[in-house]
Amino acid sequence: MRRLFWIGVGAAGTVLVAQRLRTAWRRYTPEGVAEQVEQAGLGAVAAVRSAVDTFTESFRTRERDLTAQLLVEPEGGDPSAVFGRSRGKAEAAGAPAARPTGRVDDDDDLYDF
Secondary structure, three states: OHHHHHHHHHHHHHHHHHHHHHHHHHHOOHHHHHHHHHHHHHHHHHHHHHHHHHHHHHHHHHHHHHHHHHOOOOOOOOHHHHHOOOOOHHHHOOOOOOOOOOOOOOOOOOOOO
16 A cells, blocks of 8 residues: 555656646747747836826826916916916817916016016
8 A cells, every 4th residue: 555655646746747847848949938028028018008107197196286386377267278288168169269378467577686
C-alpha cells in the first residue's frame, strides 16, 4: 500500500512538472512573447488613458473653481460666456452676442500705478 501511495505521488508530481514546463516553454515561443508584448501594450494604453482622463477632470474642476473665485461675473450673468463657451438665446437666433466686459467702471483706469 505504501508503494502504491508513492507511485501516485510520483505520477501527480510528474504531471504537475510537465504542465509547468509546457507553460514555461509556451511563454518563450514567438507567439507567447507576442502575447506578452500585446498585453503590456494594452496595459500601457489603459494607464495613459486613465491618466489623461484624471488630468482632464482635475483641469476642468480647477478651472471652474478659479473662474468662480477670481472672475468678475460678466454683465450677461454667465461666467462661462467670457471664454465663449456658451451661446445665448439671442446668438442662437442669429443676432450678434453682447460681449461681457467684466469691468465695474469703464472710465476707471485699469492699473493704479
